[in-house]
Amino acid sequence: MESGWNVAVRTPPIQDDREQLEHNLAEFLSHLHETDNRSTEWILFQLQADAVRARLAEGFDQLLALEHLQGFTPLPHQVETAHRVLRDLRGRAILADEVGLGKTIEAGLILKEYLLRGLVRKALILVPASLVLQWTRELNEKFRIPCFAQRNEWTWSEHDIIVASLDTAKREPHRTAVLGQAWDLVIVDEAHKLKNPRTRNWQIVNQIPNKFLLLLTATPMQNDLRELHTLITLLRPGHLGNSREFARSFVESRRTAKRPETLREQVSNVLIRNRRRDGSTSLPPRHVRSVPLTLSPPERALYDAVQTFLRTEYRARSEGRASVLPLITLQREICSSPYAAMITMERMIKRSKDDSLRKTLQKLTRMAESIHTYTKVETVLQMLKEIDDKCVVFTEYRATQDFLLYMLKRHGISVVPFRGGFGRGKKDWMKDLFARKVQVLVATESGGEGINLQFCHHMINFDLPWNPMRLEQRIGRIHRLGQTEEVYIHNLATENTIEAHIVQLLQEKIRLFEMIIGELDYIVGDHRLGEDFDRQVMDIAMTSDTDTQLQERLNAFGDRVLQEWKREEDTSLWHA
Amino acid sequence: MARLKPSLVLSPRPMANPPLRTPKERFQFCDTYLQAVGARELRRSDAYLEYELPIDVDKELTDRPYFWLWVEQTGHQVEPTVLRLAFSEQAAQRENERLRREAWTTAEARGMSEVERMFFRPPVCELITLGSFRLDKIFDSLAKRGRFACVAYDTSTHGDHMVSWLMVNIMVSFQAALTQQVYRSLAIRLDHGEVVDGFYDFVRRLPMQPAEPEQLLQRSRISVSDALLRLDNTLHHEILHSDLSWAEEARHNLQQELEQIDLYYESLLPDLDAEERNLVQAERDRKRQEVRQRSEPRIVIAYQQAALMGLPERMIHLPGTPSHKR
Structure with a gap:
């Protein structure tokens, strides 16, 4: 870089396979007289010339991957993200889109592009166990990337592109096998599980040899700015200094930054975050209504x-x-x-x-x-008749789920269950049945994670979770990217019970929540919306003397939570 | 060096029309390939082809090495594979319906049990697009079958003075954290060593006949080996004098990243004991190595094809550029 004439030093090394070619050509020429049918020689030569040029990776400005996709078109923000990661972030990035904006698609595009350009041969994709099959399937079908779900300790060296669970990879004998190979690209989904550098999760990811590294998380920092530093250290050690320097230069308090401008700029070299409200995607509208019912x-x-x-x-x-x-x-x-x-x-x-x-x-x-007829169940049966289309029914409780399944079947409605306890295979199977054959899927909360049901447009909330986050997660199962039709959310609200008040609280305020918490996933782990929320609602319910008082207090509580969020929004890193 | 095109430099200049981007081109491509390798046509309709594969092609296009091993060891007779290729969604749907109908009728005529009915699986066609499995397999097959040629211009008018050329088609990759590839076709006239760029574009549409190498090399003064070396030198020379600012930029980035890593790990050291230090230093070395592998610029010249050709001398008087000797 210093002197002008020292050209030789600056020239990158050049590899060349001329000798190989010469050898093969000589062989070809010497065997020609033995070849009986040579009439197609020139035709095959022409075809090969086309084949080579068809796969040429030209300028950096276009993604080859786009021409190799079949059956779906990525959204503009996904293409732009893939592009930036490849070109500007040089293949090491945190993809921090909000839930439902397609981080998987972005990662798939990047992987495909690297494969097509011959920069990646071996790739390792680490995801939660429950998502291994979904990832494998999506990469195979959408991107036609020949990848394999990890099955045993031999898988690691058998295939080039492997999807496995992080929990498996960090255990012996797998750990040694994983660390013993030079991976070209490593993708870690749900990377918020790497926020603590003292955990085995973080340590193994830090140790896996890799050239390119993608960390996918909707919540790059949940509770503490330092979590961000921890993630970035995996990508580019020293990019934000060591943890002490980082704390000194950037941390004001746990969730607010000193010099947010500078930090944001630094972070933008390693992190890309698309948000719903940036208009990076527009979903069809959702309609939420409450269905009042009176107890017998x-x-x-x-x-x-x-x-x-x-x-x-x-x-x-x-x-x-x-x-x-x-x-x-x-x-x-x-x-x-x-x-x-x-x-x-x-x-x-x-x-x-x-x-x-x-x-x-x-x-x-x-x-x-002694109660044999449940008004709620009767109402749902009636509603399903009116909806006359696929519908998800959510409940919080196994017992309710069992009862619903029994009642629906008895009334000749085709139905399958879905819950957290199901194995991966069974989950996929139930989802497929629902997609193809069955009218109703009755799901419990814990089963809700990681299923995408955008082919369905109706949801009945048989009972409501008491906090807006979990309700939003339920709705997100059908109201997500890929949903092409308007969706209808029906909340059952039993009159003169606390449920009616909860429905009102969530339904009236949820729109505000939606607005503020465009950052929804970012606060999944926020304690104020976890058990504390339940506990406070319960306290209000148990200690209010009249219905009016109950309603007033719940309203005030909702306002307080909202205000806190607004305040934080103004000072937080992501929003300005 | 004479150029057939105004300028084919190493800077990014995308191909005007990269091949195989339309269903029609892919149809044409597969059709030509299958005929050339001797597959038997069974059916042809709008955007759809059905061919029966000869064994040698079957082995190349279907991914089942163990099956063929078994066939060879047991001497089994195997049913030839039938490829059913659709080139548009509509064609795929149309032909799948037909295949189902036909298979069902045949099976019904033969008589089916209830279980057979339930598990009835008609043959289906495959959609051929860029990146589809079968097209990739055809590419692989061509990499073997279409790598070399020894041909001469199909001339019935005698008396033309024939000149021999050696042409190479090359893919040059410029790699750093991203790769950019450039396609080159260079040829050298074997009697007096003139080198021409962009040669393939000139000859690609010409009718050619197989030729004997002895015949083509008869009057050449340059051996094949020397010819290749000269072409190689030409390319290297050109690369060395091309704009290498991309490589410099890559180096610059690399340097920065290396410094960052060093700084970071050094800042950790003071708090550690000797053993921990060793570990941290080993980690630093590994990270440095990874960054180098990722970001260090390099250039890869990959020869894709080579052909020995005889062409009438008058044909090489190229539009606008009189051929000249180096």
Whole structure:
């Protein structure tokens, strides 16, 4: 770089296979007289010339991968992201799009482009166990990348492109096998699991040999700016200094940055984040409505009796500093179905040593048992008839799920279950059945993660999670990228119960939440929306004396959460 | 050096019309290939081809080495593979419906059990697009079958003075964190050593006949080996005098990244004991190595094809550029 005349030093090394060619050509010429049919020689030569030129990787300005896709067209922001990663970020990046904007597609494009340009041969894709098959399938089908799901310790060296779970890779004997190979590209999905440099997750990713590295996460920092530093250190050690220097120069408090401008600029060299509200994607509208329903007299009697029990017990436990968790569960279950509540009540009977408590619970259980017709289930049956289309029904409880499955089947409605406990294969199978044959999928929350149901346009929330984040995650299953039609969300709201208030809280305020938390995923881990949220709602429910008071207090609570978010939004790194 | 095209320099200049971008071109390509390798045509309709493969081609286009090993060891007679290639979505759908209908009728005529009915699987066609499995296999097959040629211009008018050329088609890759490739075709006149650029574009449409190498090399004063060396030198010379600023930029980036890594790991060292230091230093060395592999600029010359050709002398008087000797 210094002197003008020293050309030789500056010339990059040149590899050349002339000798090989010479050898092969001589062989070809010397065997020609033995070849009987030479009439097609020139034709095949012409075809080969076309074949070579068809695969030529020309300028950097165009993605070859785009011409090799079949059956789908990536969105502009995805193409732009792939482009930037390849050209400006030189293949090492955090892809931090919000959930549902297609980080997988971006990673697939980048991998495909590298393969086509001959820069990557061996690639390792580390994802949560539940997503291994989905990734494998998507890369094979959408990108026609010949990749394999890792099965045993031999897979690592058998194939060039492997999808595996991070949890497997970090265990022996796999760990040694993974670390022993030179990977050209490593992709880590759900990379927020790498936010702590003292964990085995982080350490193995730091040790895997790689030329190019993509970290995919919707939440590059959940609770602490330093998490960002940890991730960036994997990509470019020293890019933001060591952790002490980083803390000194950039950390104001856990979630706010000193000199956010500078930090943002530095970060933009290694991180790309597309957000919904940037208009990088527009989804068809969603319609949310509540479906009011009135309990039958026996159901009403049960609900009131349970409320009385809960309030008394809540006061007692709060004073005695005993756990109110079972009460929260019971409160939410009784909103779901008497069947779900029965199971918790029976458990409480077994555990309790208090005779009068047991007696009350036994009485309540008997009341629950005597109810044979559930207004909610009847309503859902009616709704399904009207919807007359594919529909997801969500509930929080296994018991409710079982009951629903039983009732729907009895009424001749085709239905499959979906829950977290299913193995990967079964999940895929259920999803396929739902896509192809079956009208209704009854899912529990825990099963909701990682399934994409954009072919479905209706969702019934049989009961509601008590916090907006989880509701949003449910809705995200159908209202996501790839959804081409308007979607309808039906929330069951039982009148004169706490459920009606929750529906109102979430439905009225959720729009605000949606606006503020375009950063939705970013706060999945936020404690204010986790158990704390449930607990506070429960407290308000148990200690309000009248319905009006309950509603007022819930409203005030919603406002408070919103305000806090707004305040944080103004100071946070991502927003300005 | 004479040029057939105004300028084919090493800077990015995308091909005007990269091949095989349209269904029609791919249809033509596969059709020509299958005929050339001696496959038997079974059916042809709009954007659709059906061919039966000879065994040697079958081995190249279907990915089942163990099957062929078994066939050879057991001496089994195998049904030849039938390729059903669709070149548009509509054709694929149309032909799949037909295939199902026909297979069902045949099976019904033969008689099917209930179970057979349930598990009935008609043959299906495959959609041929860039990046599809079968097209890639055809590419692989061509890399072997179409690498060399020894041909002469098909001339019935005698008396033309024939001149021999050696042409090479080359892919040059300029690699750093990204690759850019340039396609080159150079030829050298074997009697007095004139080198011409962009040669393939000139000869690609010409009708050619197989020729004997002895015949073509009869009057040449330059051996094949020397000819290749001269072409190689020409290319190297050109690369050395091309704009290499991309490589300089890549080096600059590399240098920066290396410094960053050094700085970072050095800042960690003071807090560590001897053993930890060793570990951290080993990690630093590994990261340095990875950065080098990724970002160090290099150039790869990959010879794709070579052909010995006889052409009438008058044909090489090229439009606008009188041929001249070096």
